[in-house]
Amino acid sequence: MRKICLLAITVLLASCGATKNVLTADKTPVLAALDLKNVVDDKVAVTVDAGAFTTEEVSFFIPKTVPGTYSTDNYGQYIEGFKALDYEGKELEFSKTDENTWKISNGKSLDKVTYLVNDTYDTEGEVKDKVFSPSGTNIIAGKTFMLNLHGFVGYFGGLKEVPYELSVSRPDALKPTTSLTLKQLESPVANVDVFTADRYFDVIDNPILYAKPNTETFEINGITVTLSVFSPSGIYSALSLKDRMEKMMGAQKTFLGDINGTKVYNILLYLSTMEADDASGFGALEHHTSTVVVLPEAMPKDGLEQAMVDVVSHEFFHIVTPLSVHSKEVQYFDFNDPKMSQHLWMYEGTTEYFANLFQIQQGLIDEGEFYQRMMDKINNAKSYDDAMSFTEMSKNILVEPYKKNYANVYEKGTLINMVLDITLRQLSNGEKGVLWLMKELTEKYGNNTPFEDDELIDEIVSMTYPEIRDFFDTYVIGDTPIDYNEYLVKVGLKADMVEQETGYFLDGENPFIDVQQGDENVVFIRKGIQLNSFFTDLGAQGGDVIKSINDTAVSLKSIRPIIGQSFGWSPDTDIKMTVERGDEEIELEGKVGSPILNIETITPVEDASAETKKLREVWLKG
Ligand SMILES: [Zn+2]
CATH class of the missing domain: 1.10.390.10 (Neutral Protease Domain 2)
Incomplete structure (x- = not known):
């Protein structure tokens, strides 16, 4: 129907100047369709269909960059199989003028463009300038889709300000979480979600996470917050993370007082397996009424919650x-x-x-x-x-x-x-x-x-x-x-140096020693960090390789029990450490003492x- 309708308009336009612009592209919503049901080779098929074009040449763009990332990401590099089609479905000629731009010369015949989209998550390790995961895209057929829409949906030159209608065909089990408005259809089609956006900016500003439902919704002083979680192993549920988020965002709202904010806020949390083909850029990206957060699933609950507090509070303050x-x-x-x-x-x-x-x-x-x-x-x-x-x-x-x-x-x-x-x-x-x-x-x-x-x-x-x-x-x-x-x-x-008690080999969770990558027999004292008095009083230096401690040869395996024993050392415990410094082997001897670390800290005057x-x-x- 649409094809016929548009043909009629094209004829009308050619014959009657007075009705010009009535249903031309700048007055017609752009229709974008994503097929998440029939994913072939890890690619999603997309169609972008505007009204009738009135210019000889039409440009189609996929963003080079998006707000909030402050980096050039060239999302066009993930697009392939681009086709420009006329109203009869015949392919039109086009040229690609840069990584993100396609020029269709016979613009007046152009009906729509179609193309396939590759996701960014599974090639992060292979590309030079990888896309930061919270602004990247993910396709795992039948399981989850991270639709940062700037990676999927492009725009025609001059049509950035017209409304968009986004139709997503999805597997039955996957449900969307997004701040985009779901359109109420007179005759809805099963497993097809239709969203509307006022302009292209709003398409970009409202990512969608498709996943098996794992969401919680709560109210904070007039804001409806939804937390949606994709946890590949299922270890984390939205319910288990809700309390901390609710408390934190409540505190944020109190802090902000009467600054006008949003009525709806969606937190899309993607947890990565950290395998080679999964997201590795952790953090979040802000949007007006939502945020995409990417963190490793392997984090313990406390750490994950603290990271969520720090990251989500930052993104929320971006409002x-x-x-x-x-x-x-x-x-x-x-x-x-x-x-x-x-x-x-x-x-x-x-x-x-x-x-x-x-x-x-x-x-x-x-x-x-x-x-x-x-x-x-x-x-x-x-x-x-x-x-x-x-x-x-x-x-x-x-x-x-x-x-x-x-x-x-x-x-x-x-x-x-x-x-x-x-x-x-x-x-x-x-x-x-x-x-x-x-x-x-x-x-x-x-x-x-x-x-x-x-x-x-x-x-x-x-x-x-x-x-x-x-x-x-x-x-x-x-x-x-x-x-x-x-x-x-x-x-x-004042910011000042103060002496602080520390451990012999560890300052809290931070070790003073490290193991050479690829050789667990080489344990060395870390370089470029502040060493404690245990090492400095003995005369050890950053970069020294520890060969033995009290005549026990040191390797990753043998140092573990020594670290364990060190928790029981008294200050007058004797120690003998042999280190290798350059070509030299040096014997260091003395009392272990009470390890002290000089750190700069802010303290009250x-x-x-x-x-x-x-x-x-x-x-x-x-
Ligand atoms: Zn920020």
């Missing part, structure tokens, strides 16, 4: 920025020629800062844990270029040398916000901080009102204090490294004034 507060570059995202915004310090930095701050404010972690997290970020930030302008890095994040500094948005990006928060608190007598600022910006802008990229900082300065101009000019636009102690002292804290203590209180407790 503040960039999902609500963002620039035009984000609002009118160009999937195939993206222009990046300068404000990753906010999109990722503020988000990650909130994901830590809310935990201390809402009592999920204590002060010590919060300081430790900030200290870890100070240390982690040292692996990146501290003298790189954050706004310049952000604008150029897809290319080197900025690209390799990307992960610093989670480290220094957080710290920029911590310093800004302390500064705002100080200037406002404790009343205003970064959360206040984000509330103001949310009210001023919001979902559909983007800001001008190079006016945001002026705007923030005009909303706050002239001193904030200096802060941005120096540390965010400028390339001056931040002296954190200068700011910590304002809230009665003892004689801090009442004023600074009060400022710390409002900063940490809201």
